[in-house]
Amino acid sequence: MSESTDNYLKHLFALSQHNQAGISTSALAQKLDTRAASVTGMLKKLHRDGLVLHTRYKGTVLTARGRRIAAAIVRRHRIWECFLADYLGFGWDKVHDMAEKLEHVQSEELIDRLDQLLGFPTVDPHGDPIPGKDGKLPAASGQLALSETRPGDRVIIRGARSESPDFLQHLSSIGATPGVALWVKQVLPFDRSVVVRIKNNLHTLSAVAAAALVVSKNRMP
Amino acid sequence: MSESTDNYLKHLFALSQHNQAGISTSALAQKLDTRAASVTGMLKKLHRDGLVLHTRYKGTVLTARGRRIAAAIVRRHRIWECFLADYLGFGWDKVHDMAEKLEHVQSEELIDRLDQLLGFPTVDPHGDPIPGKDGKLPAASGQLALSETRPGDRVIIRGARSESPDFLQHLSSIGATPGVALWVKQVLPFDRSVVVRIKNNLHTLSAVAAAALVVSKNRMP
DNA sequence: ATTATTTATTAGGAATGCCTAATTTTCTAT
């Protein structure tokens, strides 16, 4: 189990949180900062090793075993983030990169003792939930609909409470995809439309759309 | 700078503590648990990169840069060992393997803050000295001459207070080389010769020899 | 429906870092 494998599983796990469909090779390549061709090759190995199910040209999903391992990695990452913040006083902007390296140290006993030292935290310094030893993620905290935000809020898009292709298509066209930052500029009083800024562009979302767009004030690991 | 590189430098550093001459390829191969041929290849790269000076068939020494990096690795290793022992309650037998992995996480700020959290320790849980930020090792503590031990002691050979080729040659012939464990069986009253066990063989060292053999009750990292 | 575009895959290659087997150099003992 190499660090590379860890990173593939970790990002597949994260992407799976907001995609019930299989993860695309390009989405994964972007997260991993590698080329799609490299990802295809690695996915073949992960498939061969029973960690993912990969269907040519279709997408990839984690197997139960792959998901279990991925959850353990995310657990390590977030527990280390807690330690770095609580014991060493690092800010939320620094803990991520260090935890990125510490997460690859595989020792269940080490993590369990850290967990205990930290008082069994359930969320990391970004407010993101820490998977339990069983691999289960506590209900995501800090998530809300865009319609529940107020002008001035800066949030991260998490997903959508709708499978409508039209709706998702529209979100994509304005760059509103999971992980992207969004600034709430104003809520129009007469129809409760929400004006938001995404990467220097202003967009207006109807009240219906705003109610279906899930955001959070936290960052993912 | 790979983990492999780290390990080469770390072991070269450790071996250099007790060898003023260049380190032999086979000694390094043994520490690294790899084949001599692999070591030769890697030493070429380290030489090319200015981390060691390697003379074909002669031996290898660290350059100033290599030694500085090696000291930083040992520093990380031993500070992590302190953390694992002091904060997570791991015993001396467990801290080594975990620190072996944690030492490869490169963040000076991380180590400095850990150092501060631990109160700037000068020795690790095995009693071995922690290199300072400048790469300097505090005077080795816990080291003593074999003549200062008592029957029943179990010590590790650290080196010799003599450059006499005859003496060192004799020590080698009975397997008394740095890193090797030695059990003190008895001290003969009439001439203070010391009877020791090394790997199931009993040997007798004169009082003069015992006074020149440096041992410690600790383990190296 | 067919073309154009995007997405994914294969093909072929490079750098690491390890291996075994064969060879060369050095050391040791007569």
Place this chain on the structure above:
DNA sequence: ATAGAAAATTAGGCATTCCTAATAAATAAT
């Protein structure tokens, strides 16, 4: 001094994991 033993090196390979370029499949647009 020289034969034999020990140590170190070179030669040739293998597995990972990445890359670029070329091809194939799927999706979108006319």
